[in-house]
Amino acid sequence: MFENREKRTELSDLGEFGLIEHLTKDxxxxxxxxxxxxxxxxxxxxxDGKKILISTDLLIEGVHFDLSYTPLKHLGxxxxxxxxxxxxxxxxxxSQITVSIAVSNRFSLEAVEEIYSGIRLACKKYKVDxxxxxxSTSITGMFISITVIGFTHDDEIVYRSTANDKDxxxxxxxxxxxxxxxxxxxxxxxxxxxxxxxxxxxxxxxYVLKRFLKPEARTDIVELLKEKNILPTSMIDxxxxxxxxxxxxxxxxxxxxxLYEDKIPLDPTTVRLAEEFEMDQTIMALSGGEDYELLFTxxxxxFEKVRELQQEISVIGFMSDQEAGANLITRSQASVPLTxxxxxxxxxx
Amino acid sequence: MFENREKRTELSDLGEFGLIEHLTKDxxxxxxxxxxxxxxxxxxxxxDGKKILISTDLLIEGVHFDLSYTPLKHLGxxxxxxxxxxxxxxxxxxSQITVSIAVSNRFSLEAVEEIYSGIRLACKKYKVDxxxxxxSTSITGMFISITVIGFTHDDEIVYRSTANDKDxxxxxxxxxxxxxxxxxxxxxxxxxxxxxxxxxxxxxxxYVLKRFLKPEARTDIVELLKEKNILPTSMIDxxxxxxxxxxxxxxxxxxxxxLYEDKIPLDPTTVRLAEEFEMDQTIMALSGGEDYELLFTxxxxxFEKVRELQQEISVIGFMSDQEAGANLITRSQASVPLTxxxxxxxxxx
Numbered sequence: 001m002f003e004n005r006e007k008r009t010e011l012s013d014l015g016e017f018g019l020i021e022h023l024t025k026d027x028x029x030x031x032x033x034x035x036x037x038x039x040x041x042x043x044x045x046x047x048d049g050k051k052i053l054i055s056t057d058l059l060i061e062g063v064h065f066d067l068s069y070t071p072l073k074h075l076g077x078x079x080x081x082x083x084x085x086x087x088x089x090x091x092x093x094x095s096q097i098t099v100s101i102a103v104s105n106r107f108s109l110e111a112v113e114e115i116y117s118g119i120r121l122a123c124k125k126y127k128v129d130x131x132x133x134x135x136s137t138s139i140t141g142m143f144i145s146i147t148v149i150g151f152t153h154d155d156e157i158v159y160r161s162t163a164n165d166k167d168x169x170x171x172x173x174x175x176x177x178x179x180x181x182x183x184x185x186x187x188x189x190x191x192x193x194x195x196x197x198x199x200x201x202x203x204x205x206x207y208v209l210k211r212f213l214k215p216e217a218r219t220d221i222v223e224l225l226k227e228k229n230i231l232p233t234s235m236i237d238x239x240x241x242x243x244x245x246x247x248x249x250x251x252x253x254x255x256x257x258x259l260y261e262d263k264i265p266l267d268p269t270t271v272r273l274a275e276e277f278e279m280d281q282t283i284m285a286l287s288g289g290e291d292y293e294l295l296f297t298x299x300x301x302x303f304e305k306v307r308e309l310q311q312e313i314s315v316i317g318f319m320s321d322q323e324a325g326a327n328l329i330t331r332s333q334a335s336v337p338l339t340x341x342x343x344x345x346x347x348x349x
Numbered sequence: 350m351f352e353n354r355e356k357r358t359e360l361s362d363l364g365e366f367g368l369i370e371h372l373t374k375d376x377x378x379x380x381x382x383x384x385x386x387x388x389x390x391x392x393x394x395x396x397d398g399k400k401i402l403i404s405t406d407l408l409i410e411g412v413h414f415d416l417s418y419t420p421l422k423h424l425g426x427x428x429x430x431x432x433x434x435x436x437x438x439x440x441x442x443x444s445q446i447t448v449s450i451a452v453s454n455r456f457s458l459e460a461v462e463e464i465y466s467g468i469r470l471a472c473k474k475y476k477v478d479x480x481x482x483x484x485s486t487s488i489t490g491m492f493i494s495i496t497v498i499g500f501t502h503d504d505e506i507v508y509r510s511t512a513n514d515k516d517x518x519x520x521x522x523x524x525x526x527x528x529x530x531x532x533x534x535x536x537x538x539x540x541x542x543x544x545x546x547x548x549x550x551x552x553x554x555x556y557v558l559k560r561f562l563k564p565e566a567r568t569d570i571v572e573l574l575k576e577k578n579i580l581p582t583s584m585i586d587x588x589x590x591x592x593x594x595x596x597x598x599x600x601x602x603x604x605x606x607x608l609y610e611d612k613i614p615l616d617p618t619t620v621r622l623a624e625e626f627e628m629d630q631t632i633m634a635l636s637g638g639e640d641y642e643l644l645f646t647x648x649x650x651x652f653e654k655v656r657e658l659q660q661e662i663s664v665i666g667f668m669s670d671q672e673a674g675a676n677l678i679t680r681s682q683a684s685v686p687l688t689x690x691x692x693x694x695x696x697x698x
Contacts, residue, residue: 009458011486019484022458023465027472027479031444033500034478043480045445047396047500056496058449058483095380096394100407100494109358109371116372123376129383130376131392134407135368137360138490145449145483145494147405151382151396 039252040160041089041237042150051157053150055086061142068192069185072111074213075144076118082239083148084126084217085292089237091158092150093219096131097123100145102138115144126219156231158296163234163253167297169317170232170306172221174265175242176281179288180273181205181212207269215292221312222294228305232296243286244340245295247326249319253297256324259317259338262331286328287341388601389509390438390585391499400506402499404435410491417541418534421460423562424493425467431588432497433475433566434641438586439508441501442568445480446472449494451487464493475568505580507645512583512602516646518666519581519655521570523614524591525630528637529622530554530561556618564641570661571643577654581645592635593689594644596675598668602646605673608666608687611680635677636690 014022024038035051036044042055059065059079067075080097087094099119103112112135123130128148184205191198202209218237225232234253236245242264250257264285274281297319298306306313317329326338363371373387384400385393391404408414408428416424429446436443448468452461461484472479477497533554540547551558567586574581583602585594591613599606613634623630646668647655655662666678675687 007457007459011452011454011456011458011461014458019458019461020482023461023484024479024482027469029478029480030473030476031478033444034480037478037480038482043445043447045480045498047399047401050396052396052401052498054445054447054481054496054498056447056449056481056483056494058451058485058492058494060451060485060487060492062488063451063486095382096392096403098392098403098405098496100405102407102409102412102492103360105360107360108356109360109363109368110356112360112368112372120376124379127379129378129380129386130373131378131383131386131394132403132405133369133373133387134405134494135372136407136409137412138409138492139411140489141487143407143409143451143487143492143494145405145407145492147403147447147496149394149401149403 036159041086044157049154051152051154053087053090053092053152054147055083056145056147057083057086059144067142069189070213072114073118073121076115077122077214079144079146080119080122080128081215081217081292083146084122084128084219085237085239087148087150088217088219088222088294089235090150090152091156091222091225091232091235092152093222094126094128094148094150096129096149098131098147099133100135101133102136102143104138104140104142107142126217158232158235160234160236160249161252163249163255163297163319164299165255165319165321166300167233167319168300168303168306168315169246169257169259169295169297169319170313170315171242171265171293171295172218172313173291173293174267174270175238175291175293176270176284176288177208177211177267178215178290179284180270181208181210183273183277184208185212205269205273207267208273212290215290217292218294224309224312228309230298230302230305232298235294235296238291238293238295239289241287241289242295243338247338247340249295249297250326253319254322256320256322257317257326258320258329259327260329263314263316265314385508390435393506398503400501400503402436402439402441402501403496404432405494405496406432406435408493416491418538419562421463422467425464426471426563428493428495429468429471429477430564430566430641432495433471433477433568434586434588436497436499437566437568437571437643438584439499439501439506440571440581440584441499441505442571443475443477443497443499445478445498447480447496448482449484450482451485451492453487453489453491456491475566507581507584509583509585509598510601512598512604512646512668513648514604514668514670516582516648516668517652517655517664518595518606518608518644518646518668519662519664520591520614520642520644521567521662522640522642523616523619524587524640524642525619525633525637526557526560526616527564527639528633529619530557530559532622532626533557534561554618554622556616557622561639564639566641567643573658573661577658579647579651579654581647584643584645587640587642587644588638590636590638591644592687596687596689598644598646599675602668603671605669605671606666606675607669607678608676609678612663612665614663
């Protein structure tokens with residue numbers, strides 16, 4: 001009865017990034033322990049020299065996950081992993097999480113236990129402690145909010161904003177597979193709707209299904225880079241797709257880039273499924289998202305060291321000055337502007 | 350389509366505390382930096398000697414708040430305060446928060462801005478930095494998840510489990526007023542439903558309305574106790590009502606208690622409204638909740654020091670051994686077992 005109904009701007013007009021930027025701009029920091037607030041994969045807090053990384057993610061049924069094809073244990077596992085990945089993206093490893101879950105009375109205790117068993121499995125694998133949380137009923141649907149903490153030293157933190165002109169752009173693993181997995185699940189869901197007795201045909205697609213349903217956080221890459229004495233100059237994890245994340249690095253570092261289409265790492269299953277779904281395989285990698293691979297830049301002098309890790313890491317381009325813009329160099333050697341949707345003039349086969 | 354529908358235990362059979370305990374029991378800690386996990390107002394993490402406190406709270410529309418009488422700015426303020434209070438309950442002050450908000454398309458940008466303006470106001474007042482978060486759409490309703498961080502030293506942290514037999518039980522401020530405020534708002538909502546043109550009659554009830562809609566976290570009490578060199582032996586904040594919180598201290602410290610009904614601090618407005626609503630004023634204090642006052646125990650030797658703070662702090666009883674049980678000593682000097690609902694044989698006038 002006290003609501004002010006005068007002016008109304010739709011949230012969809014801003015989009016997620018616009019909204020966060022809008023809501024958190026000009027926030028002054030009152031504590032000298034606050035080193036970095038909103039605007040990277042994690043915030044950075046100082047504790048007598050040692051640095052604390054903290055990040056939080058919200059997962060909502062019907063927005064971020066579909067329970068008709070997401071097993072609850074996988075959901076819990078993935079909810080934890082997504083957060084671990086944010087700490088990896090700062091070049092650190094996670095050590096603690098808090099978990100808040102709200103569920104409607106549609107869910108039983110056994111359902112919530114399944115989610116927790118997934119979270120606990122992820123914690124065990126990544127040696128992370130579950131230290132707190134909150135549970136509540138919701139009116140409808142399921143909400144999971146996880147906050148993750150990691151510790152590191154000042155000189156090891158890698159931000160998004162510190163890439164240099166001519167740095168090499170690197171990515172771990174392969175891209176687009178999680179999106180291919182999602183497409184397979186969506187297809188089977190449609191088949192299931194038409195004929196509920198039909199068993200889902202998931203054969204030969206194990207790899208991409210696992211990539212979507214049970215992704216991993218690349219803390220192993222963080223450790224590998226440390227072993228090889230490679231300190232990335234900037235880093236981000238790939239949750240929204242290669243194109244969107246690379247544009248973040250460019251924007252935050254005030255640089256441009258040249259990304260080579262033929263260097264983007266793809267798994268053969270992803271390539272086959274791109275054919276099956278009549279989609280461009282590069283679009284899958286650029287815009288698919290949810291790969292949770294690490295995208296980072298290194299100094300050119302580290303090229304040989306990175307090449308020794310070519311089983312795990314691909315060099316896919318280099319940073320350039322800001323005026324040159326962010327570009328994709330296609331297989332036919334054309335240079336086209338990179339956009340968060342893939343590239344200008346998105347094509348389908 | 351992969352859901353396991355074999356066994357089903359209703360969540361309501363466990364209740365909130367039972368659920369958290371059930372889901373988090375036997376969780377091993379793998380990091381030596383994890384000092385205290387689930388089970389107190391905040392978790393405790395070690396960072397080279399300095400201690401980090403972390404706590405998280407989830408607020409859900411229709412469960413924790415009713416937007417028909419909660420102004421959005423107050424909602425944001427309270428969501429932050431509730432978290433600050435958890436850090437105060439560990440005898441520390443908060444320094445950073447992360448905020449995750451999900452809203453349906455029923456809400457405009459201006460609505461979300463209002464919530465943030467409340468959060469920012471609370472941050473400014475308590476010198477806390479907003480360092481991160483997440484925003485998302487929801488299918489229905491509004492969800493706010495806040496995580497708070499505070500720093501302190503090992504020897505200043507006060508847990509729930511460390512009260513001693515014969516320690517004095519103290520409480521800050523007065524109790525039951527937030528619940529009285531809620532009753533007033535619920536009454537006016539009913540009037541409004543019957544006649545939407547009628548203006549709410551909130552006169553003379555400013556104090557209790559403020560206590561419900563815009564509570565404060567008693568970080569001032571934490572500072573006052575430090576100034577007076579009083580280190581509480583145990584502490585908790587009152588979110589669920591005096592009875593429930595005192596039972597937590599008893600259970601965690603493996604003790605009993607004697608709580609004196611006539612010592613429970615009440616504001617005259619609360620007493621008047623208890624009469625108006627034909628409720629027992631003691632029930633309001635014991636079970637009302639959302640007061641966000643601090644309930645703590647001190648050593649008997651600190652009695653004189655606490656008495657000097659009687660404007661702010663009331664001594665309401667003492668801890669006893671566990672076999673004696675948790676008891677309320679009524680105005681008529683009867684000793685009755687204390688329960689989370691108030692006391693056995695809850696009466697109404």
